[in-house]
Amino acid sequence: MRTKHIAVKLKDWMQAVVAVALVSTLVACGGGGGSNNDSSTTLNGGSLPASPTQQPIAATAANTVPITVGQGVSGVVNIPTVSVTICAPGSTSNCQTISNIQVDTGSFGLRVVNSVLNASLLNALPVSTIGGSGAQLAECATFADGFTWGTVRTATIAIGSERTTAAIPMQIIGDKDSSTVPTSGCGSGASENTAGDLGANGILGIGTSPNDCGNTCANAGTAATFSNYFACPGGVSCARTAVPLAQQVANPVAHFPADNNGVIVQMPPLPATGAPSATGTLVFGIGTQSNNALTGVQSFTTDTFGDLNNSVFQGTTVQAFLDSGSNGYFFSDSSIALCGSNFAGFYCPSSAQTRSLTLVGLNNAQTSASIGILSAATLFGNGNNFAFNDLAGQIGGSGSFDLGLPFFYGRHVYYGIDQTASGGQTPFVAF
Incomplete structure (x- = not known):
């Protein structure tokens, strides 16, 4: 979990920054189904990758x-x-x-x-x-x-x-x-x-x-x-x-007595400038019910704690992980401008940015995942929005790449729980 808080209170966001009206969607396919790669989006002279478009299933089943x-x-x-x-x-x-x-x-x-x-x-x-x-x-x-x-x-x-x-x-x-x-x-x-x-x-x-x-x-x-x-x-x-x-x-x-081998986190797509709220679905079990089949996705085996330790960003090997508990993407890139003290630790590029990361599993499965970044000052300009798919910030050192909640919007992300102690499945993530 990495949850960065904002230095100004939410009710003061509109007083702290000027909102910039932008329209479109964001975040790229990283190896699973449900993506839309027809075109990218140009914003403020920069570009964002095309957005995945998977919708969550209705949260009506028992699992x-x-x-x-x-x-x-x-x-x-x-x-x-x-x-x-x-x-x-x-x-x-x-x-x-x-x-x-x-x-x-x-x-x-x-x-x-x-x-x-x-x-x-x-x-x-x-x-x-x-x-x-x-x-x-x-x-x-x-x-x-x-x-x-x-x-x-x-x-x-x-x-x-x-x-x-x-x-x-x-x-x-x-x-x-x-x-x-x-x-x-x-x-x-x-x-x-x-x-x-x-x-x-x-x-x-x-x-x-x-x-x-x-x-x-x-x-x-x-x-x-x-x-x-x-x-x-x-x-x-x-x-x-x-x-x-x-x-x-x-x-x-x-x-759990059943549906105990993993979970699927399903979140809806978002517009590039965010939304007031978002509703997804948490599905228990993988391959245990008709609604949680492991199909149409790419799987990456991980260490026990879900890390993809052989991933690569800008030519450097990094420990990548898909973390719904982080409220932004967090990685080190000195070419992206940081925000001022109001949004300390977040990135505030003058134009939309795209970065690509190669995810590599212990099973040697790999894919290129592209992410989009908009200025946190722009995003927080609308104090009524709390869901963002292009919010990013800095992480200490260059050895980690945190694919936080922005990565989950428009995707179904699977987590297979480590059962090797009892002779069962190795841990994995998939999307």
Whole structure:
């Protein structure tokens, strides 16, 4: 997840920048079906690639739920959200449905802000413990733009008609005092422990990994340096700890009784200057129902965490990833002008830009994906728009290329969950 916030409040956008009226559509086919490559679009002396045109299916089947992009809880752009129901372990009555949970294919596991849960449910979610002393288990989940800090608890999770077979580990964000944040191993970037900080009430990580850290945190040798889990005896003095896979924050989809091998994120096409909102569909399972067949797409096997590590941008090998939890494209290109302080970190080219990236899977499948970029100042000129398919910003270093939510508009993007531990499928993405 990489969600860049805007330095000015949304209600002040119209006062901060002058809107430029532009018409057309954007984003290119990267190897899947449903694209429209008849022509590109010229804007302000530059050009945008032709847009993919796939529409989401109706979210009416039992294995589907609607995805909504809009103003959300704090007016952050390009935040795709769903509703998630959380139940106390073993209960079908002590439950609460939480809206505005961000759909994040770049992370793994459910994280919910403590303040949005009612006291009855929160108190009924048991805090996980680790070690013989029964130390409280907490996690510092780090993202590109900050971190979340809170306890690991167990709960039964339902999304639409799909429900985990038992209680699974999840993170409760912000339920521990800031004074307990470890001084070593946590705290990189800003703390994101409120809904306002996150731009959502929580994060639903449903990418290719079945849990959020894997063997790095399970192995004592690597956990001592790299674990994002902490043992907190008496709830304080938190220190890094190794955590077995079964106690790590878990991808809920992998724990559904059926439709548990992956997801499809389907978003509608958008005009180049954005839209007030967008409604897509999250489909559970791949090849398990008539509505989730893996057909008409190109598949790329990935590492456990969904990364395409041999991709190429401007002659340099990069780690590329398709991340619905990032609200823009994020990559390094010194030839594109950056915005001023009002939109710090975003690109503000004087004319429309097109860039191409070669995506390469571990199976050696490859394709060229073209993306379009418009000035963030132009896009944010209309403070009523919250969905954009050509918003881009800078990422630190030149080794990564983040294909964020703009890439998803007009596409069906598949994520196959890593099942190699049980002799099943290797992780993959497809579109």
